[in-house]
Structures are given as structure tokens and as C-alpha cells.
Amino acid sequence: MIPMLIGVSLIAFALLSLSPGDPLAAQRGNPQVPDELIRRIEAQYGFDRPVPEQYLRWLGRVVQGDLGYSFKFKRPVAQVIRERLGATLLLALFSTFLTWLIAVPMGVWSALRRSQWPDKTVSVLSFVGMSLPSFFLALLLLYAASMLPSLPLVGKFPIGGLVSPGYDRLDTLGRILDILKHLLLPGLVLTIGGLAGLQRIARGSTLETLSQPYILAARARGLSDRRVLWGHAFRNAANPLITLLGFEFSALLSGAAFTEIITSWPGMGLLALEAVRSKDQFLVLATVLMGSLLLMLGNLLSDLLHAWNDPRVKVS
Amino acid sequence: MTEPLLAVRDLSIRFGDTEVVDRLSLTIRRGETLGLVGESGCGKSVSSLSLLGLLHGARVTGSIRLDGQELTNLSPQGWRRVRGGKIAMVFQDPMTALNPLLTVGRHLEEVLETHKGLRGREAQKFAADWLEKVGIPDPVRRLEAYPHELSGGMRQRVLIAMALAGEPDLLVADEPTTALDVTIQAQILDLLANLRRELSMSMLFVTHDLGVVERVADRLAVLYAGRLVEEGPVGEVLVRPRHPYTEGLLASVPGFRARTGRLRSIPGQVPSPSEWPSGCRFHPRCDRAGDICRTTRPDLPPDGRPACHFPLEAGS
Amino acid sequence: MSGTATTSRFALALRGSLLARLSLGTLAFLYLAAILAGWIAPYGYDDESRAHSWAPPSQLRWIQGRPCVHPVSFSFDESARRVYVEDTSRAIPVRLFVNGRLFGLDSLEAISPQDGSSARLYLLGADARGRDLLSRLLYGGRISLSIGVVGVSISTFIALVVGGLAGFFGGWVDRSLMRVCEIFMLIPSFYLLMLLRATLPLDWDSRVVYLSIVLILSLIGWAGLARVIRGLVQSLRSADYIVAARALGVHPLVVLRRHALPQTFGFLAIQATLSIPGYIIAESGLSLLGLGIQDPQTSWGNLLQESMSIAEIHLHPWSLIPGLALFLAVLSYNLAGDALRDALDPRGGR
Numbered sequence: 001m002i003p004m005l006i007g008v009s010l011i012a013f014a015l016l017s018l019s020p021g022d023p024l025a026a027q028r029g030n031p032q033v034p035d036e037l038i039r040r041i042e043a044q045y046g047f048d049r050p051v052p053e054q055y056l057r058w059l060g061r062v063v064q065g066d067l068g069y070s071f072k073f074k075r076p077v078a079q080v081i082r083e084r085l086g087a088t089l090l091l092a093l094f095s096t097f098l099t100w101l102i103a104v105p106m107g108v109w110s111a112l113r114r115s116q117w118p119d120k121t122v123s124v125l126s127f128v129g130m131s132l133p134s135f136f137l138a139l140l141l142l143y144a145a146s147m148l149p150s151l152p153l154v155g156k157f158p159i160g161g162l163v164s165p166g167y168d169r170l171d172t173l174g175r176i177l178d179i180l181k182h183l184l185l186p187g188l189v190l191t192i193g194g195l196a197g198l199q200r201i202a203r204g205s206t207l208e209t210l211s212q213p214y215i216l217a218a219r220a221r222g223l224s225d226r227r228v229l230w231g232h233a234f235r236n237a238a239n240p241l242i243t244l245l246g247f248e249f250s251a252l253l254s255g256a257a258f259t260e261i262i263t264s265w266p267g268m269g270l271l272a273l274e275a276v277r278s279k280d281q282f283l284v285l286a287t288v289l290m291g292s293l294l295l296m297l298g299n300l301l302s303d304l305l306h307a308w309n310d311p312r313v314k315v316s
Numbered sequence: 317m318t319e320p321l322l323a324v325r326d327l328s329i330r331f332g333d334t335e336v337v338d339r340l341s342l343t344i345r346r347g348e349t350l351g352l353v354g355e356s357g358c359g360k361s362v363s364s365l366s367l368l369g370l371l372h373g374a375r376v377t378g379s380i381r382l383d384g385q386e387l388t389n390l391s392p393q394g395w396r397r398v399r400g401g402k403i404a405m406v407f408q409d410p411m412t413a414l415n416p417l418l419t420v421g422r423h424l425e426e427v428l429e430t431h432k433g434l435r436g437r438e439a440q441k442f443a444a445d446w447l448e449k450v451g452i453p454d455p456v457r458r459l460e461a462y463p464h465e466l467s468g469g470m471r472q473r474v475l476i477a478m479a480l481a482g483e484p485d486l487l488v489a490d491e492p493t494t495a496l497d498v499t500i501q502a503q504i505l506d507l508l509a510n511l512r513r514e515l516s517m518s519m520l521f522v523t524h525d526l527g528v529v530e531r532v533a534d535r536l537a538v539l540y541a542g543r544l545v546e547e548g549p550v551g552e553v554l555v556r557p558r559h560p561y562t563e564g565l566l567a568s569v570p571g572f573r574a575r576t577g578r579l580r581s582i583p584g585q586v587p588s589p590s591e592w593p594s595g596c597r598f599h600p601r602c603d604r605a606g607d608i609c610r611t612t613r614p615d616l617p618p619d620g621r622p623a624c625h626f627p628l629e630a631g632s
Numbered sequence: 633m634s635g636t637a638t639t640s641r642f643a644l645a646l647r648g649s650l651l652a653r654l655s656l657g658t659l660a661f662l663y664l665a666a667i668l669a670g671w672i673a674p675y676g677y678d679d680e681s682r683a684h685s686w687a688p689p690s691q692l693r694w695i696q697g698r699p700c701v702h703p704v705s706f707s708f709d710e711s712a713r714r715v716y717v718e719d720t721s722r723a724i725p726v727r728l729f730v731n732g733r734l735f736g737l738d739s740l741e742a743i744s745p746q747d748g749s750s751a752r753l754y755l756l757g758a759d760a761r762g763r764d765l766l767s768r769l770l771y772g773g774r775i776s777l778s779i780g781v782v783g784v785s786i787s788t789f790i791a792l793v794v795g796g797l798a799g800f801f802g803g804w805v806d807r808s809l810m811r812v813c814e815i816f817m818l819i820p821s822f823y824l825l826m827l828l829r830a831t832l833p834l835d836w837d838s839r840v841v842y843l844s845i846v847l848i849l850s851l852i853g854w855a856g857l858a859r860v861i862r863g864l865v866q867s868l869r870s871a872d873y874i875v876a877a878r879a880l881g882v883h884p885l886v887v888l889r890r891h892a893l894p895q896t897f898g899f900l901a902i903q904a905t906l907s908i909p910g911y912i913i914a915e916s917g918l919s920l921l922g923l924g925i926q927d928p929q930t931s932w933g934n935l936l937q938e939s940m941s942i943a944e945i946h947l948h949p950w951s952l953i954p955g956l957a958l959f960l961a962v963l964s965y966n967l968a969g970d971a972l973r974d975a976l977d978p979r980g981g982r
Binding site: 212213214216217218219220221222223224225227231232235236239309310311312 | 398409414416426479
């Protein structure tokens with residue numbers, strides 16, 4: 001796992017170093033950035049040295065936990081990332097949870113009513129849903145939200161940000177509700193976007209399982225329909241889905257980025273964009289590393305879940 | 317004479333517009349094994365599934381009486397009591413008939429819970445007993461095994477145990493040895509014969525393999541194109557066949573005739589259900605066919621003569 | 633799979649499926665509109681008119697049997713919002729074949745006799761600088777629709793080379809190339825997009841921007857495809873005719889190019905069609921973020937930038953229309969790709 005990450009860092013660093021011009025040019029021209037800071041960074045990272053040496057210096061500091069300095073945020077990169085990471089994870093977990101809650105039963109229900117009108121309708125909707133670009137969906141929902149004057153309970157619908165001003169004055173329950181309010185819009189976008197694909201897979205898996213001989217054999221043993229469905233069909237149909245859980249999570253990290261940006265949700269995606277826009281080298285490198293790390297963890301999670309659920313899989 | 321255990325009268329099965337079984341009638345007495353023989357596509361598997369009410373989307377007419385009880389108008393609950401409890405089925409491919417995610421023990425315990433009302437520790441004990449009865453060594457440890465960890469022969473033994481655990485009156489074995497190696501085949505056949513005797517069960521043994529059926533059956537019924545063409549004690553039918561089709565079958569299988577000479581094959585091919593010939597369905601391939609064979613369906617008389625207008629003489 | 637067999641099966645699929653025909657027809661329509669944008673669009677893509685900033689879609693009125701528009705002008709209301717009113721005293725007909733284009737307002741007729749201002753035809757509304765959305769949509773189609781095809785071609789080429797070499801030669805070539813693939817696949821596509829964008833300056837000539845975006849997109853998609861091709865080539869490597877060619881002393885690279893790779897073409901055609909929507913969306917996303925096609929060039933993505941302001945979107949909801957165009961294109965590609973796949977690979981039952 002670690003070697004792969006190092007490989008990622010190598011490619012990322014190599015690509016960035018291809019960028020023409022002085023990476024610190026923007027900072028040099030900025031009167032707010034003290035010269036002394038620039039010189040210190042230059043010395044630490046060896047900007048005047050050959051690229052391979054620069055890479056090794058940077059890598060050396062990374063393994064010690066120092067991801068560099070962000071000129072845009074005027075803080076160490078590690079700190080900035082820590083602040084944003086939680087938001088992205090929260091969003092990813094929330095929408096994964098919701099998507100699964102809706103899509104899996106819907107897929108199973110579709111499969112059980114195969115080729116009848118509920119199945120056909122859902123199929124069409126799914127196909128359409130999968131063709132809808134996520135950022136367009138986000139824009140549409142944003143438009144819809146802007147048209148809503150005020151919701152009961154929620155009050156004025158918050159657009160953007162993680163928390164409202166005055167968050168600190170709220171008690172714990174108030175704080176949770178506040179975050180949930182803000183989470184609603186980006187979460188909804190991601191959930192709706194993910195429903196179509198997952199529903200199709202759930203449906204396919206259920207159909208495949210139901211056509212297996214052991215289902216017929218189970219019925220031949222006089223097991224009740226309920227028992228056949230839950231004890232045999234569901235568990236086996238869920239097998240590929242469980243494996244998918246980890247991958248879905250990883251894929252979400254990428255998909256979430258656009259949604260974060262459009263709904264102003266302060267997560268890693270928005271951070272990566274800000275880094276590129278402000279030519280903040282260290283930050284760009286760090287977000288790429290972080291993104292890859294999360295992807296890898298998601299894949300690992302998938303493998304573990306698969307091994308846990310399916311006795312035929314060997315854990316290596 | 318006591319009433320037979322299973323009495324099938326004029327069983328016809330249609331899928332949509334196509335009739336696959338045409339007025340099949342047969343009986344099985346207590347303690348006897350009936351071999352049902354025919355080539356692929358003759359309707360034997362469909363017939364055996366209909367005995368358990370497992371045909372989806374087919375129209376079944378006629379009567380099936382088990383131990384005096386009519387099965388064709390059973391409610392779903394009624395069927396659940398019959399399947400596994402009164403009639404049990406052993407499937408052809410043990411790998412796919414077992415749920416890969418459940419242990420062997422779980423499979424058996426399910427049957428015991430459903431039909432014998434056993435739970436927990438008690439169910440486990442009886443499960444281990446059954447494994448021992450079907451000749452699986454180290455049964456207690458094997459309860460924890462998953463299907464993919466067992467050999468083909470052992471898996472089939474497990475399937476047999478599962479079928480017998482409900483202590484059914486009739487065992488339907490649908491090509492139970494076709495998927496196994498030849499040496500294992502013999503073992504399984506012996507096992508079935510012993511268990512059948514020990515538990516005083518009747519058996520319907522469905523197969524296309526004449527050599528196998530000779531070892532196992534008391535009586536033999538030959539199926540061609542959805543109709544029964546000949547029936548009788550196994551020794552008689554195999555040595556002195558009276559229907560041209562049976563004769564042709566035996567002549568084409570090595571081991572049933574003198575060792576010298578070429579094997580004869582029946583000209584033509586088995587027709588598909590949508591193209592069944594009129595009158596006697598075998599007439600296009602029969603060298604004894606006369607005009608009446610083209611127009612009139614021959615009946616199967618109850619006295620051991622075949623369903624043929626020009627049967628072979630006894631003793632030819 | 634030979635070329636003619638593929639084509640005839642494809643034609644068969646077309647005949648069978650209404651959806652396939654519809655979607656291909658839609659795509660043909662979109663591409664045609666994009667190619668002919670210079671003629672169909674009533675205005676140029678950077679034809680501004682500050683007097684018509686955020687003008688709503690023109691209302692067509694039928695006067696004397698012709699469709700006409702009234703000139704509009706705006707004023708600010710109490711909440712400092714723009715309100716447009718029509719001047720019903722003048723009606724300017726929409727004519728065909730004017731100003732060297734398919735339709736529009738005759739430039740002379742459009743001029744007001746009072747103050748010399750020009751009335752404009754905004755079938756889909758205007759943007760902040762008074763540029764016609766419909767025209768910009770049509771011109772934008774050129775970029776949005778072409779980038780997908782070009783990007784997929786480059787990406788497929790890279791994947792063929794890498795996957796072909798890896799699958800064919802095996803050994804350390806295979807291992808090292810696949811390592812590189814895996815590393816690329818480990819970076820989530822969005823972050824890879826950001827990384828690649830960061831390597832290029834943001835202020836280049838528009839043609840260079842176009843090319844660099846195409847390049848970026850190709851670099852994201854090649855890895856997965858390369859792995860699949862490698863698998864395909866590997867299984868082909870032991871095919872008899874390949875072994876025979878090598879036994880006859882034909883140079884391995886020639887065998888690869890002439891025998892092994894052509895076998896993958898059928899599969900690649902399907903993959904390409906199914907991947908194009910992804911590229912279109914990626915370019916749109918990039919442009920939406922301001923990192924792609926820059927103003928005044930248009931692509932459907934950068935047209936959507938106008939709709940990103942939550943505070944103002946309700947004032948000009950027509951800025952969302954480019955999203956519909958995107959949706960239509962992607963949907964058509966997906967439907968067509970599905971039909972193509974069903975035709976060429978009947979094994980994939982649903």
C-alpha cells in the first residue's frame with residue numbers, strides 16, 4: 001500500500017515540476033508574503049536544486065508529517081487538510097448511507113416485479129438519472145432551493161458553508177441540527193446521483209441470485225418463502241453489493257468534489273480547486289495524496305467486507 | 317391390493333402453447349424404486365418438478381395423489397409441508413444446489429427446523445447424525461464446512477442427507493449421479509439403495525443412463541417426447557423390450573447386447589416439443605411404422621404391453 | 633471481428649430498436665447544429681449588447697402572419713433588480729436568411745428610429761453582457777461535442793500502445809507498465825484533473841487551451857482501458873495464428889500491430905462510444921470551474937458558470953439550458969452505446 005502511495009507522490013511531483021515558470025512567482029509578487037518566509041521555504045525544499053533532489057526533500061518532510069506550507073491559507077498544509085477532511089468524510093458517509101437505504105430496497109423490489117410497470121418505470125428513471133451530470137443536478141437543486149422561501153422547522157434554507165454564523169452559541173443538539181441543515185443540499189445531490197446506478201446493480205444482483213439452482217432447491221425442501229428470501233436470496237444478492245460499498249465510497253470522493261464546489265461545502269474537493277486556482281503547490285500535492293489515500297482505504301474496506309461476507313474468499 | 321404411495325393420472329404440463337408432457341400416468345408402490353428413463357427433452361425433469369409443485373408459469377392438469385392426498389390443488393402452505401416432508405428431491409448438480417454462503421450444518425439444520433421442529437443444539441446433533449448416516453467421516457467437524465470445501469461426492473451425500481432429514485415417504489432423484497465421477501457414482505448409488513431400504517422409502521429415479529437405472533430400480537418407465545411408451549419390471553424391460561424405441565435405446569448402449577457387432581443408433585433426432593409428430597410420436601424414426609401410427613396415438617395398456625401399434629413380440 | 637460483420641450487426645440493431653434510432657438521430661442533429669453553428673446562430677458568440685444584459689427570452693408575437701419581437705429595454709425596480717419592458721409600438725419580424733445567417737432580425741429593421749439602438753432576438757435569453765444564449769449554445773456545441781471524440785481517440789491510442797505492449801511482451805515490461813496504470817487509477821479522477829490542470833498555466837491562447845484540455849482528459853481515461861486491452865492481448869497471445877506468425881520469424885511488434893491489435897477493435901468501438909459521455913462531462917465540469925475553456929470561447933460547461941450564483945439564479949434561470957443540452961447529448965450517447973453493445977455482444981443479457 002505504501003509503495004503505491006509513493007508512486008502517486010512521484011507522479012504528482014513529476015507532473016507539477018513540468019509546469020513552466022517559477023512555482024513561487026505568485027508569492028514573490030505578493031506584498032503580503034514576507035520575503036523571509038519565501039527564503040526559508042526555498043531553502044527547506046531546495047528550489048534551486050535539481051528536481052529529483054527536490055522530490056526527495058519534500059518526500060522526506062511528508063513522512064515526518066510536514067505537508068508543506070500553504071500560502072493561500074497562511075497555515076501549514078496539514079492543518080488545512082485536517083479542517084476540510086472531516087467535512088468531506090461527513091458528506092460521503094451521509095450520502096452513502098441515504099443512497100443505500102433507498103436504492104437497495106428499490107432494486108430488490110424492482111427485481112421481484114420484473115418486467116411489470118414498476119420495474120420498467122424505475123428502469124427508465126435510472127437510465128435517465130445516470131445520464132444526468134452531477135454538477136447539473138446540483139445546479140438544478142440549487143435553483144430549486146433558491147426559490148424556496150422558508151421551510152417549516154428548518155427555517156431559511158442555508159446555502160453553502162458547514163455551519164451558520166452563531167454556531168458557537170448553540171448547544172450540542174442545536175449544533176448537530178445546524179450541520180444537518182447545511183448537509184442537506186449537497187447530500188441530496190449526491191444521493192440522487194448515486195441512486196440510479198446502485199439501484200440497477202441491486203436489481204441485477206437480486207435477479208441473478210433468484211435464478212440460482214440453490215434457490216429452487218431451498219423451495220424444494222419446503223422452506224417458507226420468507227425464509228428463502230431472507231436466508232438465501234437476500235444474503236447472496238447482497239454479497240456483490242457489500243463488496244461495492246467500499247468502491248462506492250471511493251468513487252464518491254471524486255463525485256463529491258463537484259458537488260462540494262457548487263454548493264460551497266467546505267471539503268477536500270473545494271480545497272483542491274482553491275489550491276489550483278491560487279497555484280499553491282504544496283496544497284495541490286497534498287490534496288492529491290490525500291485523495292489517493294482515501295481511495296485506497298475505500299478499496300481496502302471493500303476487500304475486507306467481501307472476505308467477511310463470502311467464505312470462498314481467502315484473505316491474503 | 318393396497319393403494320400405491322404415488323398415483324399420477326393423466327398428468328399434462330403446458331408452457332404457454334407448448335405441451336411438454338402429455339397425459340402421463342404412473343404409480344409407485346411403497347418401498348419400490350421406479351426408474352424414469354428418457355433422453356434430454358423428453359419431459360422427465362419437468363415431470364419430477366411437478367411432483368413438488370415447483371413449476372413456475374406452467375399449466376398442470378391431471379391428478380397427483382400421494383398417500384391418498386391430492387396434490388394438484390394444494391395451497392402454498394400445504395405444499396410447504398409436502399416438500400421435504402413427504403416428497404424430497406435430490407438435484408443433479410450438488411455444487412449449485414447448495415448455497416455457497418451457508419455451512420453444511422446450516423443447510424441441514426434448516427430442514428430439521430422446518431420439518432422436525434428441532435432447534436439449536438438438538439438440531440445440530442441430528443444434523444451430525446445424518447451426515448454420519450450418509451457416510452461422511454468426521455461429521456461434527458464437517459458441520460462447519462462450506463460447500464466449496466467438500467468434494468463432489470461429499471456434496472452429493474450432503475444433498476441426500478438434506479433430502480432425507482425430513483423423513484419423506486418418496487425421494488425424487490433427478491440425475492443424482494450424472495455430475496459425478498464414475499467411481500463416486502457407484503458409491504452414491506449404493507448409498508441410496510441402502511438408505512432407501514433402511515428408511516422404507518420409495519424412490520423415483522430419473523435418468524438418461526440405462527446402466528445406472530439397472531442397478532437401482534425395481535420397475536422402469538420409458539418416456540419419449542412427453543409420453544410414456546413402455547413400463548414394466550426392470551429386468552424384463554431391459555432384456556425383452558417391447559417398444560421399438562426402448563429396443564433402439566438398448567441397442568445403442570454398449571453393454572446391453574452381445575459384445576460383438578456395431579452399435580445401432582436410432583435414425584433421426586428427438587423432436588422438440590413445438591414440433592411433435594402426430595399420432596405416435598416415434599413414428600418418423602420407427603422402422604415398424606404403419607399408416608395407423610401416423611394418425612392414432614397408441615395408448616399404454618395396464619398389463620405391461622407398450623404403447624405401440626406394432627409392438628415387438630415378447631421373446632424377440 | 634471483421635469490419636463488415638460489425639457494421640451489419642450494428643445496422644441490424646438499429647433496425648430493431650426505436651430508441652437506438654432516436655438517439656442516433658438526436659446526436660446527428662446535435663453535431664450538425666454544431667458544425668453549422670456559424671450559419672444557424674443568429675449572432676456571433678461574442679456579439680455583445682450591454683443594453684440587453686440578462687434579457688429574458690424574447691416573446692414571439694404573431695403579427696400579420698409573421699413571428700415578430702418587440703424591442704425591450706430595462707430599468708431598475710425598488711430592490712435594484714432589472715425589469716424588462718417591451719416597446720409594443722414597434723414590431724420587428726423574424727426573417728429567414730438575413731445577415732448571412734439562417735434566421736434573425738434584419739439589422740436595418742432592428743434599428744430604432746428614435747435612438748439608434750438595435751433590437752435583439754433572444755430565443756433563449758441573454759447573458760450578463762447581452763450575448764445571445766442560443767448562439768453561444770450552438771458555438772459551444774462545437775467544443776463540447778468534439779472534445780469527447782478527440783479525447784477518446786487519444787486515450788484509446790495511448791491505451792492500445794501501453795496495453796498492447798504490456799499484454800504482448802509480458803515480463804518486466806508488463807509489470808512496470810501495469811504499475812504505472814495502477815498508480816494512475818489510484819488517484820481519484822477529480823484530483824487527477826486538478827493536478828493535471830495545475831501543471832498548465834491558466835492564461836494561454838484558446839487553441840492551446842483546447843488541446844491541453846483534450847490531453848488532460850485523455851490522461852485520465854487511458855489507464856483503465858489499458859488494463860483491459862492488456863488482458864485481451866494476453867489471451868490472444870497464445871492464439872494459434874499468433875504463435876505461427878512468430879514461429880515464422882515475423883518481428884513481434886509487427887505481429888502485435890498487424891494481428892493481435894485488430895482483434896480488439898470491435899470491443900474498443902463499444903468502449904469508445906460508452907466513454908465519450910464521460911469526456912464531455914469532464915470537459916464541461918472543468919470549464920464550469922473556470923479551469924477549462926475560457927471566455928469568450930464557449931463550451932456548454934463554461935456557459936453554465938452563469939448559473940452558479942445561488943443568489944441570482946432565479947433572475948436568469950435560462951442559464952441552466954446548456955445543462956439540458958449536455959444532458960441530451962449524454963443521454964443519446966448512452967442509449968446509442970447501449971444499443972451498440974447489445975448488438976455486438978448479445979451475451980450481456982439483462
